[in-house]
Amino acid sequence: MKNKFLHITFLFILFLNFSCSINKFIPEDEVLYKGASINYKGASIEKSTRRKVDDVLFPKPNKKVLWMRPGLYFHYKTRKEKPGFFNRFMNKQIGERPVYLSQVDVENTEEVMKNRLENSGFFQSLISSEVSIDTSKNRASVTYEIELKEAYRLAKLELEKNIEEDLPIWEEISSYLETTKLKPGSRFSLDQFKKERGNLDDCLKDRGYYNFNPNFVIFEADTNAYDQKQFDLYVKLKEETPKKSLYAFEIQNLNVYPKSGLKSKEKEKDTVTIDNIHFIQNEVFFKPERLRPFLRIEPNDLYSPRNSRFTSRRLNSTQTYRFVNIDYEEVELDTTKIIQKLNGNIYLSPANKRSVRLEMQGVTKSNNFTGPNLNLTYINRNIFKGGEQFKVSLNGGYERQFLGDQGGLSSLQLGLRNTLSFPRLLFPIDLNERFDYSIPKTNLSLGFDYLNRTGLYTLTSVSTGFGYSWDQNRFVNHNIKPINIEIVQLGNTSNEFEEILDNNPFLRRSFDQQFIAGLVYSFTYSQLKEDQVWKNFFNFNFESAGNTVDLFAREKEETRKIFGTEFAQFVKADIDYRFNIDLDEEDQKLVGRLFGGLGLPYGNSEALPFVKQYFAGGPYSVRAFRIRSLGPGSYVPETGSQSFFDQAGDIRLEANLEYRFPIFSYLKGAVFYDAGNVWLLNDNEALPGGKFSSNFLDELGMGTGVGLRVDVQGFVIRFDFAAPLKRPARSWRFEPGNTLLNFAIGYPF
Numbered sequence: 001m002k003n004k005f006l007h008i009t010f011l012f013i014l015f016l017n018f019s020c021s022i023n024k025f026i027p028e029d030e031v032l033y034k035g036a037s038i039n040y041k042g043a044s045i046e047k048s049t050r051r052k053v054d055d056v057l058f059p060k061p062n063k064k065v066l067w068m069r070p071g072l073y074f075h076y077k078t079r080k081e082k083p084g085f086f087n088r089f090m091n092k093q094i095g096e097r098p099v100y101l102s103q104v105d106v107e108n109t110e111e112v113m114k115n116r117l118e119n120s121g122f123f124q125s126l127i128s129s130e131v132s133i134d135t136s137k138n139r140a141s142v143t144y145e146i147e148l149k150e151a152y153r154l155a156k157l158e159l160e161k162n163i164e165e166d167l168p169i170w171e172e173i174s175s176y177l178e179t180t181k182l183k184p185g186s187r188f189s190l191d192q193f194k195k196e197r198g199n200l201d202d203c204l205k206d207r208g209y210y211n212f213n214p215n216f217v218i219f220e221a222d223t224n225a226y227d228q229k230q231f232d233l234y235v236k237l238k239e240e241t242p243k244k245s246l247y248a249f250e251i252q253n254l255n256v257y258p259k260s261g262l263k264s265k266e267k268e269k270d271t272v273t274i275d276n277i278h279f280i281q282n283e284v285f286f287k288p289e290r291l292r293p294f295l296r297i298e299p300n301d302l303y304s305p306r307n308s309r310f311t312s313r314r315l316n317s318t319q320t321y322r323f324v325n326i327d328y329e330e331v332e333l334d335t336t337k338i339i340q341k342l343n344g345n346i347y348l349s350p351a352n353k354r355s356v357r358l359e360m361q362g363v364t365k366s367n368n369f370t371g372p373n374l375n376l377t378y379i380n381r382n383i384f385k386g387g388e389q390f391k392v393s394l395n396g397g398y399e400r401q402f403l404g405d406q407g408g409l410s411s412l413q414l415g416l417r418n419t420l421s422f423p424r425l426l427f428p429i430d431l432n433e434r435f436d437y438s439i440p441k442t443n444l445s446l447g448f449d450y451l452n453r454t455g456l457y458t459l460t461s462v463s464t465g466f467g468y469s470w471d472q473n474r475f476v477n478h479n480i481k482p483i484n485i486e487i488v489q490l491g492n493t494s495n496e497f498e499e500i501l502d503n504n505p506f507l508r509r510s511f512d513q514q515f516i517a518g519l520v521y522s523f524t525y526s527q528l529k530e531d532q533v534w535k536n537f538f539n540f541n542f543e544s545a546g547n548t549v550d551l552f553a554r555e556k557e558e559t560r561k562i563f564g565t566e567f568a569q570f571v572k573a574d575i576d577y578r579f580n581i582d583l584d585e586e587d588q589k590l591v592g593r594l595f596g597g598l599g600l601p602y603g604n605s606e607a608l609p610f611v612k613q614y615f616a617g618g619p620y621s622v623r624a625f626r627i628r629s630l631g632p633g634s635y636v637p638e639t640g641s642q643s644f645f646d647q648a649g650d651i652r653l654e655a656n657l658e659y660r661f662p663i664f665s666y667l668k669g670a671v672f673y674d675a676g677n678v679w680l681l682n683d684n685e686a687l688p689g690g691k692f693s694s695n696f697l698d699e700l701g702m703g704t705g706v707g708l709r710v711d712v713q714g715f716v717i718r719f720d721f722a723a724p725l726k727r728p729a730r731s732w733r734f735e736p737g738n739t740l741l742n743f744a745i746g747y748p749f
């Protein structure tokens with residue numbers, strides 16, 4: 001208790017020192033600027049306009065933490081003759097130059113405020129200001145008083161045809177103005193006028209007006225016709241608008257160069273024409289009939305930037321090309337014709353066709369397993385000259401438990417993955433034309449895995465799948481596998497492990513389900529790459545196994561089999577929601593995740609197959625608990641037992657909250673809180689307390705901690721230190737003595 005009192009007293013003195021010692025550094029002819037406030041009177045004003053006015057308050061005062069200004073304090077300390085290493089270091093990280101009242105131009109600020117208000121329709125508003133100086137504290141602030149007059153409202157919107165009145169462009173502009181948000185009663189808004197100019201430009205571009213520019217559009221407001229605060233708005237084009245900008249253009253010829261490069265341009269080219277599109281290449285690099293479906297640009301169609309974007313995106317999605325360049329050449333202007341001509345050229349620069357990547361890692365897990373990991377990947381892009389991608393991945397890892405009650409256990413893992421992806425929909429009916437944003441991919445996979453837990457068991461599995469994936473738009477992705485088969489074989493079980501299986505029938509049943517065949521579907525919505533303050537991520541996964549296989553199973557067996565092998569029947573679904581909030585421009589973020597999953601065995605299965613069960617704990621889960629060490633429910637394994645293979649469940653709930661902040665350069669920090677657990681759907685005598693019940697909230701495992709991350713351009717090495725706050729079915733108790741170190745690659749979510 002005495003130590004706590006001394007710590008609090010020390011912090012109080014330190015804070016007081018930060019606060020008070022600043023005054024002695026302030027020059028005699030200066031006072032520190034505390035900031036400004038704005039009081040509004042008169043007409044009402046919405047928050048968006050208030051923010052625009054607030055933004056003109058300059059300069060911004062020095063930052064405060066509680067009643068202190070540590071950035072200013074360390075700046076002043078480094079002005080000393082011998083500032084010391086600590087003060088120099090802190091000034092480099094958080095130091096701020098002082099902001100004085102003499103730097104505030106009150107008159108100019110009033111003028112800019114008036115301009116912002118007029119741009120929003122609040123003309124003739126009255127602005128006054130008052131400067132308050134506290135000489136005892138060497139502080140000053142400014143208060144602005146704004147008396148708002150009623151805003152001007154739109155009475156009438158008209159199109160003024162001031163040039164080339166007989167051209168179709170006027171009909172296009174008139175048609176757009178019928179859909180505009182500038183309706184009678186709308187408040188005068190310069191920002192809205194600029195937005196409408198951009199929208200009009202987009203509309204005209206998609207109707208073929210290749211050379212049009214939003215800067216050609218003029219909005220003129222007239223207030224003379226009304227006594228009340230109303231105005232007429234006239235839309236016209238600048239007199240100096242180029243003539244070619246007033247005409248729509250269509251594609252006359254379209255040339256595609258499937259292998260564009262400096263060397264290829266020097267050679268003679270062969271031309272293949274499909275649907276009036278010319279595919280020009282010296283030798284067949286990409287088959288023209290396979291390349292044709294990716295093109296949304298068509299000869300004799302009006303120019304459309306939307307079709308150009310879609311074409312570029314679809315070609316890039318094959319991963320065959322490094323660069324996609326779409327270039328248009330104007331044919332000489334012919335004013336006798338309403339529609340002018342463009343020639344289109346699509347230059348495609350291939351990526352490296354073959355690549356080999358070798359990854360080596362040193363893995364340290366929180367369950368005391370340590371060892372090397374090796375991953376070798378070979379990729380062949382455009383293997384059949386139709387954008388197909390073939391990938392082979394070989395991985396191997398060896399881990400050994402050097403510490404703990406069961407020190408000496410080891411694990412050997414080998415894996416081989418083969419995937420072949422076709423950039424088109426392989427289906428009895430041709431549905432490719434129904435996908436506008438992107439062309440679906442057809443994916444074939446074949447894999448083999450071998451796991452040897454020394455002294456316990458070996459687990460061998462073979463998997464294969466057939467399915468489709470596609471982007472619905474820039475946010476939404478779908479992935480479906482109508483055929484997904486896994487065959488799992490448990491072997492070389494030790495007497496110790498057989499005894500555990502005998503005592504836990506549910507665990508034995510989870511290993512007996514050797515044949516898993518069914519359907520897998522995944523839906524993903526992601527805004528994480530968007531430039532906005534609040535970004536969302538949502539993922540839904542669904543898996544069903546055994547329904548189709550059950551139609552061909554043998555009826556006489558108590559446990560139904562196919563080809564002499566017992567098969568699993570279950571449905572499984574989980575959701576994963578995440579949010580990412582940018583707190584400021586200094587890379588401070590608040591990130592959270594909610595996860596919920598449920599697996600339901602039925603029919604031929606009493607338990608989910610072991611490879612389909614949920615686990616909790618570890619560097620990507622509840623970090624205060626070791627990998628797979630939480631649950632199920634309130635179950636706690638006997639002291640000294642090895643339990644990483646049986647602490648699993650049919651239900652998983654988890655929540656995470658993390659505050660991330662920069663420290664300096666590539667080093668970032670985090671403070672986090674995790675909660676979660678797994679449960680069983682049915683009672684299991686070998687796992688008492690594992691069944692899900694109405695008391696599930698009391699059975700959550702909770703932990704908190706701090707983290708350090710080395711983030712070099714997206715490559716993250718993470719160290720998280722976490723300690724339990726609450727163990728399942730126990731009271732709250734912080735356990736700093738049981739702190740775990742989680743070492744991982746990448747962010748946890």
